[in-house]
Structure formats: C-alpha cells, structure tokens
Amino acid sequence: MTLAATSLRWSRGGNLVVDDVTIDPQPGETIGLLGPNGSGKSSLLRLLAGVDGPDSGAVTLDGTDIRTLGRRALSKRVAMVSQHSHTEVDIRVRDVVRLGRVPHSDVFGRDEGGDAAIGRALAVTGMTGHADRMWRAMSGGERQRAQIARALAQDPQELLLDEPTNHLDIQHQLDILERVVALPVTSYVALHDLNLAAMFCDRVVVLSRGRIVAHGSPVDALTSDMIERVYGVRASVAEDGRTPVIRYHRVREQESAGQG
C-alpha cells in the first residue's frame, strides 16, 4: 500500500476540476499524469500532497486518510515539487536542499541524518558540484534539479513531481527521469511529453476536464485514438519493444489527411 486516491472530487470557481479520480498504485511504481493544459494534473497532485483537501473522496497513505495524519508525519513520507517557482532568494543551493529536512528536525533544529541525506539528494540529482552556488545564479534547469534534490532530502517514500522536465534540456530530461524511476519510491509525475511518459512510466493516467479518460500501461493507454480524442491531434504510434513511440502529424498533414 502507498499513496492512493479514491473517488476524489474537487471544485473551484463552480467547476469540477478533479472529477471522480481513483488511482491505486503498487509501491515503487512510477505513475504518469497526462492530459491537456487545464485538465487537472496539478490540482490532483495538490490533493495527493494534502495541500488542498477534496470536496469528497479521500487520499490515503497505507490505507489511512491523510486528513487524520499530522502535517509533519505526512511530510516525512510524501514530498512534492511544484511547477517552477521564480523565487529570488539570497541563499546557497545546499540551503535550499536543507529545507527538505524540516520535517526531520527536532524543536532545537537538530537533525541527525540531515547532512548525509542532503549529500545523497545532491548526488542523486547530479547537483553535488553546485551545492555551494547561490540560488540566484542558477539556471532554470539547475533550479529544477535543486528542487528535486530538496524533495529527496525529505527521504520520502512517495514523490509528487509537477512537470519535472520543464526547463531541462533533452539530456537532463532523460537523466532526471532515469534517476527518479531508479529511486525506491512511488512517484506520481505530471508530464506533457507522451514519449517520455511512455519511456519511463509503469502506468499512465490521462485526464481530460478532471476525469480519467485512459488508464493503463503506456502501450495500452497511449494509442493514436486516445491522442486524437483527448488532444485533438493526429499521431502515429509505433512500438519499440513494449514502449510506444509517438509521432505527431503536422497540422498540414492532418488537413490533407482529412481531405483525402
């Protein structure tokens, strides 16, 4: 058992943003959250993190409703990296990563395993050499990796990542996802790139207007029919072993196919 969602509903401004979402991962799985802009991926991650509470349904951690767990107990298990923040602070990368240790520190700020956890988190994200640089001087991609290091320093068993490949060049996109899937954690990862989801996720959940419209292994869920239905885009899907490989058709190709 791990972090699961049961019949989650959450509305904002009169709209049902998350609509009857149930996801029950196996421990250690990487779940890809997919769907067009505004389909509810970030909102679902916030519900899973306990940042927002659902109107109905529940998020459970090992079967216990997270509303009955304290914030500190939850933070020792579940870490989240939200979409890129533009905060300009005058601190070093190591101190940003150290923020992940807050749930593990006692009232005097003591944290026995802190330095070791920070060192591991920096190493896993390839950020050891950047630890003493100033946050202000980091590029968007380096900040993204430092935020992931901050989440890993929390020593989570569940990791929630909102578009972790945003701002990363292709080498670092592949690198960070490779590192995330190798971690002994259950992760929910919101992604826009369907090919990256196909390569790295055990299962994908496709949202449209807050509802799950496809769910399964990448090869079962990422079909050309689903892509056209959900994204309104024509695509060809080939298979490389059990990994679907998606090629989108240019709008001009789509128009001429429509005329033919």
Ligand SMILES: Nc1ncnc2c1ncn2[C@@H]1O[C@H](COP(=O)(O)OP(=O)(O)OP(=O)(O)O)[C@@H](O)[C@H]1O
């Ligand atoms: N606090 C809020 N108040 C009002 N509307 C909200 C709030 N949070 C989310 N929404 C709306 O809910 C819908 C889903 O937003 P969300 O950010 O979860 O989508 P998303 O799939 O993560 O989008 P994107 O791919 O663009 O990041 C959007 O229409 C958004 O405007």
